[in-house]
Amino acid sequence: MSEYQYYEFQAIDRPLSDADCQALRDLSTRARITATSFTNSYEWGDFKGDPAKLVERWFDLHLYIANWGSRRLMIRLPARLVDRDRLDAFIGEVDCVGLGVVGEYLILDIARDEVEFEDWDDGSGWLAALTPLRAEVLAGDYRLFYLLWLTAVETDAIEADEPELMPGIGPMTGALEAFTNFFGIDSDLVQAAAERSATSNSDESLDSARHVIAAMTEREKTGLLDRLFAGDPHVVTELRSTVRKPPRKSARPGSKRSGAGARAPGKRSRMKLSAETRAVMTGRRPF
Numbered sequence: 001m002s003e004y005q006y007y008e009f010q011a012i013d014r015p016l017s018d019a020d021c022q023a024l025r026d027l028s029t030r031a032r033i034t035a036t037s038f039t040n041s042y043e044w045g046d047f048k049g050d051p052a053k054l055v056e057r058w059f060d061l062h063l064y065i066a067n068w069g070s071r072r073l074m075i076r077l078p079a080r081l082v083d084r085d086r087l088d089a090f091i092g093e094v095d096c097v098g099l100g101v102v103g104e105y106l107i108l109d110i111a112r113d114e115v116e117f118e119d120w121d122d123g124s125g126w127l128a129a130l131t132p133l134r135a136e137v138l139a140g141d142y143r144l145f146y147l148l149w150l151t152a153v154e155t156d157a158i159e160a161d162e163p164e165l166m167p168g169i170g171p172m173t174g175a176l177e178a179f180t181n182f183f184g185i186d187s188d189l190v191q192a193a194a195e196r197s198a199t200s201n202s203d204e205s206l207d208s209a210r211h212v213i214a215a216m217t218e219r220e221k222t223g224l225l226d227r228l229f230a231g232d233p234h235v236v237t238e239l240r241s242t243v244r245k246p247p248r249k250s251a252r253p254g255s256k257r258s259g260a261g262a263r264a265p266g267k268r269s270r271m272k273l274s275a276e277t278r279a280v281m282t283g284r285r286p287f
Contacts, residue, residue, distance in 0.1 A: 004067040006123030007047050009038040009059040010131060013078075013233050020058055024049075041122065052109070056102045061131060065123040069114040071183060073130060077106045078234055081138050090145035090165055093152040096183075110148065115184040129178035136175060138237045143169040143176055143198055150189045168196020212242055 015035040016024070024033050027049040031040035038059070040047065055062050055074045064072035079101060087106075091097045098109040133144050146166045152158050169176070172194050180190050213221070228235045 003043060004122070005042045005046065006063075006065045007038070007040050007042075007051065008063045008123065008127045009051075009054055010061040010127055011036045011058060012060040012131075012134065016058060024054075024058075039124075052107075055107060056105075061127060061134060063123070063127040063130065065126065067120060069116065070111070071113075071115050072109070072111040073179075073182070074110070075108040075134050075137070077108065077134065077137060079104055079106045081234060081237055082106055083142075086142060087145055090142065090149045093157045094148050095155070095157070096151055097148055110183070112151075112183050115182075117184070126178070126182055130175055130182065132173065132175040133179060136173065138234070139240065141173075141198075142166075143172075144179060146193065147176065147179060147185055147190065150185055150193065151183070153189060154186050166193075166198060168193055169198050170194040170196055209239070212239075 016033075021033050021035070024031070024038050028038075028040050028047065031038055033039075038054070051062050051064065051072075051074065055076050060076045062072070062074040064070070084106065087099060091099060096110055096112050098107075098111075100107050100109070137144060143166065146169050149158070149165060169190075170193070172180075172190075179185075180187070216224075224235055224239065
């Protein structure tokens with residue numbers, strides 16, 4: 001086989017209508033189209049549609065793979081449920097990532113070329129393994145973006161003294177492991193990060209949720225129930241995000257506010273971890 005390309009799209013939040021399916025059929029007479037997916041492969045020729053446009057209009061996930069080493073994953077996320085500032089902090093130096101805004105969505109576009117692989121596969125099965133990443137990000141788990149940050153470490157785009165943005169990423173979920181394998185991220189770097197726990201100060205206990213809900217106005221509660229009844233798939237995610245947000249603490253009398261010259265809490269520790277990660281690249285694993 002001289003050339004092979006595989007395209008797969010997945011709709012999660014909203015199924016496709018009959019009109020949507022017909023519009024997709026106009027793009028391909030061979031594709032397998034369902035109310036939630038579009039799948040096709042090519043051994044000659046190319047896909048007539050623009051994957052980015054399909055994600056903007058219909059789909060929440062897109063995967064592309066070619067036998068010359070190109071791989072792509074697109075994830076569409078409701079912008080109101082994502083911390084854009086945190087995402088930008090992770091991917092600012094990452095060349096293989098694009099993050100755009102289309103209407104009420106953020107679209108994450110990840111693409112790498114010349115990904116090496118030992119055993120070739122036809123691409124089927126990858127998107128099913130990667131699909132949980134979207135729910136993980138919407139639930140506040142941003143370890144996916146740490147893995148993307150590691151690709152910048154691979155290419156020396158990150159300075160040696162730059163602090164890491166997470167204490168660790170362990171234990172890895174199956175979707176994170178699949179992502180690492182799909183894009184061929186350096187296994188030593190990933191292993192070093194996974195040895196450290198992804199600690200979190202968030203609290204999603206039932207008691208915490210009760211306190212947050214009790215503090216809501218009747219109008220806010222009614223709004224959530226209306227959306228839940230209407231089938232809004234993000235009501236629970238949005239409520240969990242609200243519960244996770246730490247309460248604002250007022251400054252104690254006499255305490256100093258952090259300024260440009262102040263050392264951020266925990267920076268010394270994060271710089272140490274960064275040195276450990278960088279040591280992996282030179283084969284000097286610290287002990």
